[in-house]
Amino acid sequence: MLRPVLVGVDGSPESLAAAEWAAAEAALSGLPLRLVRAWEGVPYPSGSSADLAAGQNGAGRSLREAEERLTTRFPGTRPTGELVQGPPVPTLLEAAEEAETLVLGSRGLSGAAGYLAGSVASDVVAHAACPVVLVRPAPHPGTTADASPGATSPGRVVLGIDLAHACDEVIRFAFEAAHRRGTSLYVLHAYNLPLAYSIASAQIPLALDLLATEHGDDLAAVLRPWQEKYPEVPVTADAVMDPAADRLVKAASGAALLVLGRQERTSRLGARLGHVAHSVIAHAACPVAVVPHG
Known part of the structure; x- marks a missing residue:
């Protein structure tokens, strides 16, 4: 059974952009598309049964609107939608266990109208x-730019890797994404100056050149088997001594x-994102x- 492209929706413009990206990605990859709408309801005794019904109806309406939008903008798309009562983070994490990819909006207002684009998205991406995939809405709604970016964009795929933790899962994902889109792949490895070099670096330019060559050779060696597996994907790779996020x-x-x-x-603080990922997602x-990788 094919694992679906899963998207969390909440009725916000951010989640609708994510849903459109997910629909295009599902079409590219030949995978089913599943929409999940979590709603927490109104806990007793603070709310009445009418409040519960109103909350459920509103959540169901936003789910139906997302489904209708996708079937209109992506003819032939047959998304399946599910309304789940429960907190959004555990609901999405449980659904993601059976998904190929989870797609969420990456910007939004605070509060119920945009919960998937705020702290919920951060918690989910750290634990899924x-x-x-975190997707921003288009910057100019109602214009010709009003389309979710990415899945069908002709732009290249960019991969950021740390050679100290290079892993097959991340590299495979990037190569397959570039292959599906028929586009190129740009790979960036950014490294810091070792402490031993920092004091006298101005006096040892040759050593810095050797360091750059070493990182470049290591990056080429990591990518070589993947380039052989995906010969149709043009690859450009750089190893640079520079802040990775920027x-x-x-x-x-x-x-x-x-x-x-x-x-x-696993740590006492639980799962978390590194500072590079935080900065990149923000900007x-x-x-x-x-x-995720081991």
Whole structure:
């Protein structure tokens, strides 16, 4: 059974943009499309049965509107929708266990109208078992630019990797995304100056050149088997001594998708995103995919 492209909707413009991106991605990948709308209801005794019914009806209406929008804008799309009573984070995380990819809006107002684009999205992307794609709405609603960016965009796919934690899951996701779109892949590895170099770096330019060559060679070695597996994907790769987040945001300008990894780890603080992922999600204009890996 094919695992679906899953999208969380809440009626906000952000979640509608995410739903359109998910519909285009499902069409590209030949996967089913599933919409989930979580609603928490009104806990007794603070609310009446009428309040509960009104909340359920409103949530169901936003789900139906999303389904109708997708079938109109993507002829042939047959999304399935599910209304689930429960908190959004555990609802989405449970649904994501059976999904190929989870898609959420990445911007929104605080409160119920835009909960998927705020703290909920942050919590979900930090804990989800599958890749999570965060999508912004188009900047000019009602114009010709009014289309969710990414899934069918001709822009390149950008992959940011840390060679200390390079992993097959993240690299595979990026290559497959570029392959499906028939576009190129740009790979960026940003590294910091080792502490041993920082004191006397001005006096040892040759050593810095050797360091750059070493990182470049390591990056090429990591990518080589994937380039052999996907020979039709043009690849450009850079290893740079620079802040990773800033370079990734610049590289992703006009991109179809930016792909990052999230290392799964257990700590007293629980699962969390690194500072690079946080910064990129906050500033990148294109959709951002966060791929969990061991």
